[in-house]
Amino acid sequence: MSYNYLPLDSKPLQFQQIKHLLDYDQLVSITFDAHEKIMRCREYLNQKMQEPGKMYYGVNTGFGYLQNVQISLDQIEQLQYNLIVSHSCGLGEEVPKQIVKLMMMLKIKQLSYGHSGVQIQTVIRLMDMYNNDILPVIYTQGSLGASGDLAPLSHLSLSLLGLGDVYFKGEKIPASAALKKMNWEPIHLQSKEGLALINGTQFMNAYGLHCLKKAEQLLEMANLIAALSIDAFDCVTEPYHPSIHKIRGHQGQIETAAEIQCYLYGSEIANQTKSQVQDPYSFRCIPQVHGASMDAFKHVLSVFMQEVNAVTDNPNIFPDEDLIVSGGNFHGQPLAINLDYLCIAMSEIASISERRTYQLISGQRNLPMFLVKNAGLNSGFMIPQYTAAGIVSENKQLCTPASVDSISSSNNQEDHVSMGANAATKCYRLMLNVEKVLGIELLTAAQALDFRRPAKTSPILEELMTEFRKVVAFNDADRILHTDMINSINFIANYKPTNSRNN
Structure with missing residues (x-):
């Protein structure tokens, strides 16, 4: 474990700090300034x-709807305890x-601003849990x-009370x-603490950050794999000339074309005379399509980093202004959209x-049908494309927006909701699907x-x-391609090209 x-x-x-937190197993700690703000x-x-x-x-x-019911001072701890246990109603995976871990870090980060009213012991316990x-x-x-x-967030907070389950050194055990084991007493919540813990967008935000980290890596691998497919399909390189992209001006398009040219630089195949x-379009318009996705990524990243550095619980407390103000910073609409x-x-x-994969197995450009010797006796790479097509179709279903939906709750007090949590979990599923489809393209392009x-x-x-062939061999005759596909997907998750901007 790192002691950074x-x-x-x-x-x-x-964003780089968050990536390092996950990649290098860093610990977390509030600063002295945060400590003072929380105490004040x-x-x-x-x-x-x-x-x-x-x-x-x-x-x-x-x-919620019970906002007008006043609670006596001697029942405050019970009120906050009841809030956590009554709201721990999660289901599913x-x-x-x-x-x-991202949720915990983001919750500590939010509380560190000193606008939430929590006791310092609660924040220290969250840090100790993360770091242990x-x-x-x-x-x-x-x-x-x-x-x-x-x-x-209620399930996250249960463990502070010695309730629910936790993973302790990788083993699932009761929080109690x-x-x-740690010789810790349960936290006794003070006024407002339960609400500070469970109001906030840390579930949506954590999922989004995880997806953005994955998306950044997949966008780079998509360009690299596409470049391999370009040579595998013996494509012309004129569509990647910078003059074309300069006159349209979209930054993602310009960057993608430049990266494709970089990956193809020095290619004997690319410099051959072409018959076509x-x-x-799946080859010719890579800069336009990949570039548009890159621009979208950058926009989404800016929104999520704004949320990382925000206070999203309710009500908000401003000691210097002598204000306690109730609002709606917990609403997830910016994240959901x-x-x-x-x-x-x-x-x-x-x-x-998937379309490039389809072209590569089509028997064109002096490539054998389905990229296998003795096609007919061997089916070759016919069915991996089926799998890719099925996943792409599933992705279209996952792209149905969650953010346009809303269901009233809390006796109509909470009458418009973002459904950002559903947007978050389906985005996570979609990222894994994109990785699978790119894995199939890499497998196919290498064969071609x-x-x-x-x-x-x-x-x-x-x-x-060279590196790919260490994990997936050339396919001479039909074999179980599931294993090759899994190895290709795992390869994508871990490979860094020589000129990677993320190295």
């Missing part, structure tokens, strides 16, 4: 609680552990993405047992990839390129071929 810490306070985090806000709230007759939503009142790899069991279903991610004047947008953008990467031998592609693509 990611500092958390009101200073903005950058808690002290201010304690003072406000002594004012007779004052009602503050979620601090000394009920929740367990949230992946990397996303749970004690991860709450959270479920994918239950959030409407509006009053915060109530159900998922984990606390006992133009190639199908952009998660749907990211789904559409990344779905197109898979869609055009080997039929071009002894001609060589570029040094960068030859390096790709």
